[in-house]
């Protein structure tokens with residue numbers, strides 16, 4: 001990389017008189033850290049990217065098995081409505097690798113009362129866009145369906161300063177029974193407890209619709225639907241993006257290099273080596289980040305350590321198509337919140353995206369909350385047999401064990417993040433899925449924003 005000499009504005013750098021010769025350190029090479037390093041590189045700012053593990057992408061892990069299945073351990077696609085992941089993909093030349101969930105197999109069931117029900121037609125996430133088709137669906141009792149549609153007549157909340165939980169929001173606007181339908185659709189990506197999940201942090205768009213249109217349903221109906229595909233992915237899986245960014249990084253990039261402590265003027269590695277820096281973008285998850293801040297920033301460390309997590313386990317199952325008596329060309333199913341089973345959802349990966357299983361085979365991901373993986377496996381195999389008629393054992397199984405590793409955005413989350421930021425000097429930024437959004441586009445945006453913020457704090461014209 002040809003690194004331009006940095007031109008410091010008057011007053012900068014802030015912390016170290018030699019800082020203009022020093023790089024910015026990025027801790028962690030998940031999607032947030034890779035995006036931060038990429039942003040610094042685009043600005044000609046020298047950086048060091050330090051990753052504890054032996055690969056890039058963090059939670060994003062796409063693995064090709066010997067028998068040609070493609071297993072995704074976490075994200076399998078990203079939303080296009082938030083443009084940052086797509087933009088990054090284009091910047092690193094991945095236009096031709098982009099794919100979308102298959103429209104011709106877009107069949108999704110809702111499991112309620114032991115029955116696989118068709119999803120209501122014409123939904124935007126969970127919001128019914130017409131009364132008629134929603135009332136014909138069996139996803140709630142007839143009273144529950146009517147009460148949910150009556151949201152259009154519920155006056156908007158007056159006090160908008162106070163945060164509230166997803167559960168409080170649903171019950172207030174759509175009625176208590178609607179929890180059974182909305183929670184699986186809305187809280188899924190957060191694997192969250194709806195009574196704790198912060199509306200302001202997780203779903204500000206619904207609060208905005210409520211305020212602007214007086215109703216989420218009215219607002220959703222008044223806003224035009226995005227044309228074209230809603231999600232994107234890559235032919236060879238989501239790791240394609242992480243690996244493509246990593247391959248284009250020409251700065252100092254080190255794998256197998258865990259950071260032990262972050263200081264105002266650099267970091268200490270677990271081996272004891274110190275690396276001097278003008279600033280740090282810390283993208284390790286909160287439970288790892290908290291101790292690294294403990295020595296130099298005890299107040300911030302305590303606040304970061306207070307951020308809670310949720311657990312989830314995905315069981316990945318491979319079958320031959322012939323093991324199923326029915327057509328398995330469908331995207332999957334969601335389970336009603338009051339169904340009384342541990343399983344939350346199934347994705348039929350082989351039908352949702354091209355290239356995930358060899359011809360004549362079926363690849364499933366079966367999702368659970370915090371559950372022992374062995375128990376999850378037994379329930380997953382049982383449910384696949386019960387609901388889809390699978391005969392015999394799966395060809396193989398794998399786990400994506402994320403117990404204790406999903407950020408829980410609890411009520412008041414945004415205020416808590418503001419307190420963390422205020423407890424750190426502006427050249428030390430925390431960023432990533434623990435703070436401002438778990439989706440890949442949010443992580444990319446968080447990494448790039450944090451990199452820009454450190455550069456701005458240092459008073460450098462990058």
Ligand SMILES: Cc1cc2nc3c(=O)[nH]c(=O)nc-3n(C[C@H](O)[C@H](O)[C@H](O)COP(=O)(O)OP(=O)(O)OC[C@H]3O[C@@H](n4cnc5c(N)ncnc54)[C@H](O)[C@@H]3O)c2cc1C
Nearest residue numbers: 028030031032052058059074075076259432433438439440
């Ligand atoms: C089951 C599941 C399904 C998901 N599905 C989707 C989806 O479909 N779409 C979507 O958009 N999102 C999805 N997500 C969310 C998304 O995958 C994650 O939120 C995102 O990948 C997190 O990126 P990150 O960079 O913030 O953190 P991470 O990926 O956790 O990266 C942090 C990095 O920091 C490194 N690190 C930790 N400690 C240190 C240290 N001391 N020194 C140096 N490095 C360190 C780690 O090794 C890791 O590489 C899903 C998540 C899960 C669990």
